[in-house]
Amino acid sequence: MVIKLYTTELSPSVRASIMAFEIFQVPYENIEVNLSDKSMLDPEFLNKNPMRTVPVLEDEDFILHDCHAILMYLADAYGTEDTWYPKDYKARALVNQKLAFINEIIFSGFKKIAYSVVVERRKTLMPQWIETIEEGYSIMEKFLNKTTYIATDDVTIADLSAYSNMSCLIYVIPVDRQKYPKTLKWCHVMEMQPYCKEFNNKSAATFGDLYKLIMSH
Structure with missing residues (x-):
C-alpha cells in the first residue's frame, strides 16, 4: 500500500517532507488539505493528528505527524546513504x-x-x-x-x-x-x-x- 502524505502547498514543513520522499525514492500519494474550509478540524483528520497540522504521514495503521519526525523516519527506513541522517x-x-x-x-x-x-x-x-x-x-x-x-x-x-x-x-x-x-x-x-x-x-x-x-x- 502506498504511503499517504497530507499536505498543503505553502507549508515549508510539507515541502521539506516531500523533498525527503523524493530523495529517498519513497512512493507516496499526495493528499492536499484545504485550509480555507477548515478540513483540519474534521474528526477524521483530528484522529490522525490532534495537533491539526500538516504534514501527516499515513502508512496503513502507522500515522506520523511533525515534519522532523517524518524526515527522521524516512531517512532511517528508506535512506541508503548514511550522510542524510548519520548513524554515528x-x-x-x-x-x-x-x-x-x-x-x-x-x-x-x-x-x-x-x-x-x-x-x-x-x-x-x-x-x-x-x-x-x-x-x-x-x-x-x-x-x-x-x-x-x-x-x-x-x-x-x-x-x-x-x-x-x-x-x-x-x-x-x-x-x-x-x-x-x-x-x-x-x-x-x-x-x-x-x-x-x-x-x-x-x-x-x-x-x-x-x-x-x-x-x-
Whole structure:
C-alpha cells in the first residue's frame, strides 16, 4: 500500500517532507488539505493528528505527524546513504541539535509572520519577530563557520528543513550579504539542488508573491 502524505502547498514543513520522499525514492500519494474550509478540524483528520497540522504521514495503521519526525523516519527506513541522517551518534546529535534550532527560531519566526500576514492580513511586523529572524540568521552564520552545511560537511535532513523555511523568509527579511555571507552562499547552494528546484522553490516564490501582494494593498 502506498504511503499517504497530507499536505498543503505553502507549508515549508510539507515541502521539506516531500523533498525527503523524493530523495529517498519513497512512493507516496499526495493528499492536499484545504485550509480555507477548515478540513483540519474534521474528526477524521483530528484522529490522525490532534495537533491539526500538516504534514501527516499515513502508512496503513502507522500515522506520523511533525515534519522532523517524518524526515527522521524516512531517512532511517528508506535512506541508503548514511550522510542524510548519520548513524554515528555524535554526528546524529548535531543534526538533532540543528533541527531543534530550526523549530525554536527559524520555523517559529516564519509561522508567526505567515499567520499574521496571510491569515490575519496584518500589514506590519512586530519588531520582536524581525529580531527573532535576524537572530536565526546570525546563529546560522555561526553554524556555517564550522561546517559546509548547517550540521555537518554533508547535506542532511536539517538542511532540508532549514531551507524550506529560509526560502520563504528571504522574501520577508532578505539575508544581508555583509552580515551573513556564508548563510547567503548556503541559500544559493540549496536553491540549485534538483530536489529544491522541483519541489520547493516555486511554492516558496508563491508565498513571496502573496506576501508582497498583501503588504502592498
